[in-house]
Amino acid sequence: MSKDEEITKNGQRRQDGTIAYSSETEGKRGIIFPSPIFGPVHSRRLGVSLGVNLLPGDGKVCSFDCIYCECGYNKSFPPHQKLPTRTEVRQALRAKLQEMKEIGPNPDVITFAGNGEPTVHPRFADIIHDTIALRNEFFPEAKISVLCNSTRILREDVFNALLKVDNNILKLDTIDMDYIRMVDRPLSPRFSVEKIIERMMEFGNRCIVQTMFLKGTHNGCDVSNVSDKFVLPWIDAIQRIQPSEVMIYTIDRTTPSPLLEKATPAELDNIADRVQSLGIPCQVSY
Numbered sequence: 585m586s587k588d589e590e591i592t593k594n595g596q597r598r599q600d601g602t603i604a605y606s607s608e609t610e611g612k613r614g615i616i617f618p619s620p621i622f623g624p625v626h627s628r629r630l631g632v633s634l635g636v637n638l639l640p641g642d643g644k645v646c647s648f649d650c651i652y653c654e655c656g657y658n659k660s661f662p663p664h665q666k667l668p669t670r671t672e673v674r675q676a677l678r679a680k681l682q683e684m685k686e687i688g689p690n691p692d693v694i695t696f697a698g699n700g701e702p703t704v705h706p707r708f709a710d711i712i713h714d715t716i717a718l719r720n721e722f723f724p725e726a727k728i729s730v731l732c733n734s735t736r737i738l739r740e741d742v743f744n745a746l747l748k749v750d751n752n753i754l755k756l757d758t759i760d761m762d763y764i765r766m767v768d769r770p771l772s773p774r775f776s777v778e779k780i781i782e783r784m785m786e787f788g789n790r791c792i793v794q795t796m797f798l799k800g801t802h803n804g805c806d807v808s809n810v811s812d813k814f815v816l817p818w819i820d821a822i823q824r825i826q827p828s829e830v831m832i833y834t835i836d837r838t839t840p841s842p843l844l845e846k847a848t849p850a851e852l853d854n855i856a857d858r859v860q861s862l863g864i865p866c867q868v869s870y
């Protein structure tokens with residue numbers, strides 16, 4: 585541990601401001617990000633990325649509860665703070681962009697991510713509006729990315745806001761509802777992956793599809809989605825959606841569910857080849 589790090593009451597605060605919880609208890613492992621701004625960090629997929637976290641800075645809020653979530657299970661990190669307001673986000677983002685203008689580094693991307701699902705913020709559309717204005721003022725060459733789990737894209741305000749960003753990155757781990765209930769675990773019983781795919785088709789090449797491939801077990805059940813049983817229907821959905829790009833990845837950090845395993849590079853490459861055979865670029869993170 586570096587001398588700049590400190591042990592907080594509940595976890596280890598790291599130099600980048602995140603707090604890492606590393607308990608042996610299932611679900612009590614995860615990373616909680618500062619709010620409303622964190623980083624910049626170097627992202628595997630996105631380059632120098634300044635993070636915008638629209639969720640509270642002391643816990644997680646998400647409309648999914650993925651067993652692989654790097655923030656841990658929802659129930660393990662309930663927030664006590666409120667969501668940041670639109671004004672707080674705008675002021676903090678302006679201050680950080682001003683600082684980066686003066687001392688660097690220049691961001692490649694401003695990324696909406698953090699402690700859960702950014703589109704659950706009731707002012708998400710307004711905050712995207714503010715962010716575009718600030719990006720244009722300070723770093724017009726920077727992209728704006730939103731990592732979205734897709735659960736709220738049926739809402740008109742969310743849909744229209746996502747149309748305005750450069751990288752509208754939408755999660756689609758599978759089209760199998762049983763698998764989704766076991767692995768992504770939507771909170772809403774009304775979640776319908778077919779409706780989500782139809783909405784993704786309306787985005788078409790204005791969206792990037794992002795998919796987690798993994799293996800292993802959870803509560804004694806096989807959670808592999810790398811076999812043809814899962815990949816072939818998913819490829820059909822990709823063909824229907826016609827996104828500008830597909831990003832596939834596998835688990836990279838400690839997961840709250842302890843017996844998950846990475847998909848192998850060969851498995852990921854094989855899936856990427858199938859996407860590319862549709863004429864759609866596919867980025868792989870191993």
Ligand code: SF4
Pocket residue numbers: 646647648649650652653654655699700701733
């Ligand atoms: S959608 Fe993202 S933030 Fe939400 S539980 Fe899944 S991995 Fe975590």
